[in-house]
Amino acid sequence: MEKIRIELTKEKKQKPADQSKLGFGNYYTDHMFIMNYDEGQGWHDPRIVPYQNIALDPAAMCLHYGQEVFEGLKAYRTKKGEILLFRPDRNMARMNKSNERLCIPEFDEEFAVEAIKELVKVDEDWIPTAEGTSLYIRPFIFAVDPHVGVHPAHHLLFVIILSPVGAYYPEGLNPVKIYVEDNYVRAVKGGIGFAKTGGNYAASLKAQDEASKQGYTQVLWLDGVERKYIEEVGTMNVFFVIDDEVITPELQGSILSGVTRMSCIDILRSWGLKVSERRLSIDEVAQAAKEGRLKEAFGSGTAAVISPIGELKWGDEVMKINNGEIGEISQKLYDNLSGIQWGDIEDTFGWTVKVK
Numbered sequence: 235m236e237k238i239r240i241e242l243t244k245e246k247k248q249k250p251a252d253q254s255k256l257g258f259g260n261y262y263t264d265h266m267f268i269m270n271y272d273e274g275q276g277w278h279d280p281r282i283v284p285y286q287n288i289a290l291d292p293a294a295m296c297l298h299y300g301q302e303v304f305e306g307l308k309a310y311r312t313k314k315g316e317i318l319l320f321r322p323d324r325n326m327a328r329m330n331k332s333n334e335r336l337c338i339p340e341f342d343e344e345f346a347v348e349a350i351k352e353l354v355k356v357d358e359d360w361i362p363t364a365e366g367t368s369l370y371i372r373p374f375i376f377a378v379d380p381h382v383g384v385h386p387a388h389h390l391l392f393v394i395i396l397s398p399v400g401a402y403y404p405e406g407l408n409p410v411k412i413y414v415e416d417n418y419v420r421a422v423k424g425g426i427g428f429a430k431t432g433g434n435y436a437a438s439l440k441a442q443d444e445a446s447k448q449g450y451t452q453v454l455w456l457d458g459v460e461r462k463y464i465e466e467v468g469t470m471n472v473f474f475v476i477d478d479e480v481i482t483p484e485l486q487g488s489i490l491s492g493v494t495r496m497s498c499i500d501i502l503r504s505w506g507l508k509v510s511e512r513r514l515s516i517d518e519v520a521q522a523a524k525e526g527r528l529k530e531a532f533g534s535g536t537a538a539v540i541s542p543i544g545e546l547k548w549g550d551e552v553m554k555i556n557n558g559e560i561g562e563i564s565q566k567l568y569d570n571l572s573g574i575q576w577g578d579i580e581d582t583f584g585w586t587v588k589v590k
């Protein structure tokens with residue numbers, strides 16, 4: 235790949251003064267990364283430029299047919315002042331898997347990790363320092379051919395933007411209420427469920443909206459064929475602790491392979507716990523709940539790390555989990571994983587990558 239050209243901004247933005255009010259996705263830094271794909275030329279002209287609007291032809295294909303993919307990871311500021319990324323190679327590998335499914339040309343993964351590092355270095359004074367805060371990194375690729383006809387694009391843009399984000403749990407981990415969705419589905423085998431692409435989110439909005447109107451934080455997705463097997467929770471992977479087995483749905487094509495998910499599995503196994511990646515039906519969960527064998531449930535994802543589930547509503551059934559309180563395994567996993575990410579706990583797995 236070519237060298238990344240850097241054009242620094244002449245007008246630095248005002249940074250948000252109160253790091254306890256950052257929230258998620260409300261602020262963007264001074265710079266962005268961008269590179270072009272043009273058929274015949276491949277990916278070219280990688281550059282870091284001032285954060286700015288992107289001009290698109292109204293016929294740009296991404297606006298009509300949703301040919302796009304994205305990723306989400308974070309840069310963490312350690313107490314020693316270092317900057318860490320968490321398994322960025324996994325995100326870039328997953329992005330190329332999404333690309334393959336969406337007919338988007340692959341890019342060089344090592345180069346993309348370097349681009350992330352360069353951009354984070356340029357905007358490093360945007361990385362917040364308060365407990366639990368981080369710099370969210372959003373790489374995305376979209377089709378720009380001006381053509382209202384359906385075909386894989388010949389012209390695309392790869393962009394990376396950065397957003398300082400707040401602590402997900404300013405008051406500690408809070409178990410959430412989840413609605414088991416048995417009407418709408420998110421994805422089916424053979425579709426695009428395993429790819430990180432906007433279409434999956436568009437498909438999820440309606441269910442999410444109806445659940446939140448009823449007072450639920452997220453929906454638990456069931457499989458699209460039988461509405462029976464558990465898939466994911468909202469935009470997170472999901473784990474259940476039944477007796478002494480930790481269970482997460484196997485990756486069978488409609489579930490996203492979370493970096494947090496795979497890291498949780500490795501940590502849990504390193505503790506000697508039994509972890510199964512297998513089919514898990516909602517009936518099995520309900521039965522275990524009835525018999526007092528459902529000990530814990532939690533979601534896993536980059537934004538929240540671990541999100542404990544305190545209650546599941548499935549039709550007329552309400553399942554309280556661990557009295558609506560955070561379970562021991564959920565808490566310990568959160569402490570460990572977030573400890574590694576923020577550099578407070580030694581990373582014996584070799585997952586973190588130092589930016590500087």
Ligand SMILES: *Cc1c(COP(=O)(O)O)cnc(C)c1O
Nearest residue numbers: 469470471490492493494535536
């Ligand atoms: C991004 C995402 C996840 C979580 O993946 P992480 O790599 O752990 O952040 C889970 N499910 C869906 C649908 C996602 O888009």
